[in-house]
Amino acid sequence: MKNLKKLQRNELKSVTGGEICFCLVSPDACFELNINNEGKHYSFDCCTMTCKQD
Structure with missing residues (x-):
């Protein structure tokens, strides 16, 4: 029996132009961008x- 690792989901709140949005995303939703980002997050x-640059 394989032990499958569950994907953790983080609740995220974003505020864009006065609009507040909630969603569930994996902790590293922008993982690939953050690896190849040359210091930008x-x-x-x-x-x-x-994904948006901070």
């Missing part, structure tokens, strides 16, 4: 469902 924006 990206965060997931629930309102647009995209």
Whole structure:
């Protein structure tokens, strides 16, 4: 029997232009961008469902 690791989900709150959005995302939703980012950090924006540079 394989022991499958459950994906953890973090509740995230984004505020974009006065709009408050909630969503559940994996802790590293922008993982690939943050690896290849040359020092810039990206965060997931629930309102647009995209990664945005901080």
